[in-house]
Amino acid sequence: xxxVTQTPKHLITATGQRVTxxxxxxxxxxxxxxxxxxxxxxxxxxxxxxxGEERAKGNILERFSAQxxxxxxxxxxxxxxxxxxSALYFCASGDPDEQYFGPxxxxxxx
Amino acid sequence: xxxVEQSPQSLIILEGKNCTLQCNYTVxxxxxxxxxxxxxxxxxxxxxxxxxxxxxxxxxxxxxxxDADTKQxxxxxxxxxxxxxxxxxCVVIIFGxxxxxxxxxxxxxxxx
Numbered sequence: 232x233x234x235v236t237q238t239p240k241h242l243i244t245a246t247g248q249r250v251t252x253x254x255x256x257x258x259x260x261x262x263x264x265x266x267x268x269x270x271x272x273x274x275x276x277x278x279x280x281x282x283g284e285e286r287a288k289g290n291i292l293e294r295f296s297a298q299x300x301x302x303x304x305x306x307x308x309x310x311x312x313x314x315x316x317s318a319l320y321f322c323a324s325g326d327p328d329e330q331y332f333g334p335x336x337x338x339x340x341x
Numbered sequence: 342x343x344x345v346e347q348s349p350q351s352l353i354i355l356e357g358k359n360c361t362l363q364c365n366y367t368v369x370x371x372x373x374x375x376x377x378x379x380x381x382x383x384x385x386x387x388x389x390x391x392x393x394x395x396x397x398x399x400x401x402x403x404x405x406x407x408d409a410d411t412k413q414x415x416x417x418x419x420x421x422x423x424x425x426x427x428x429x430x431c432v433v434i435i436f437g438x439x440x441x442x443x444x445x446x447x448x449x450x451x452x453x
Binding site: 233235272273274275276279287289319321323327328329330331332333334335337 | 440443
């Protein structure tokens with residue numbers, strides 16, 4: 232158990248809809264990283280937050296947004312969903328030297 | 342373009358045998374390289390982290406090597422076990438940049 236929690240575990244929704252994925256980092260970690268892993272694809276970095284502020288941005292679509300709250304949990308919002316957004320979404324916490332990954336949320340867009 | 346390539350894409354070996362996975366990268370400037378193990382449907386777990394000056398690092402039956410001159414790394418698994426069945430992902434971190442560049446992984450299957 233990495234200490235990073237993600238909810239929900241699975242999510243099935245239709246195209247055009249909007250969903251919110253939630254992540255709670257390990258106790259004491261200020262950074263949260265979001266990743267997308269499509270079927271048979273490598274992990275793609277989406278975005279990083281540090282203590283409530285956006286720190287780094289990767290290949291995140293404009294339809295996606297994230298935020299980190301004062302209690303350090305983070306939410307990833309995905310809107311106008313397309314079939315191609317179906318993937319595993321991982322959250323990680325830690326620092327650049329070591330990141331601990333959560334169990335992931337499997338999103339299926341039908 | 343910063344890239345990380347892994348080979349083979351998949352590998353099947355008998356339980357108890359050894360195997361070596363390869364990682365070639367073009368990431369520059371280089372900070373450190375990590376190997377992660379990812380069980381199906383679960384988050385990656387770190388196996389080893391190596392900086393520019395380290396040539397080899399072990400974690401139990403896992404031994405990683407790094408040649409920063411040729412930009413190659415390998416992960417050697419000794420006396421494989423059924424629980425080693427997983428994807429192994431090579432990750433390279435750019436110096437001064439907190440973003441991780443992931444390889445697409447090697448899918449390892451251990452058969453009894």
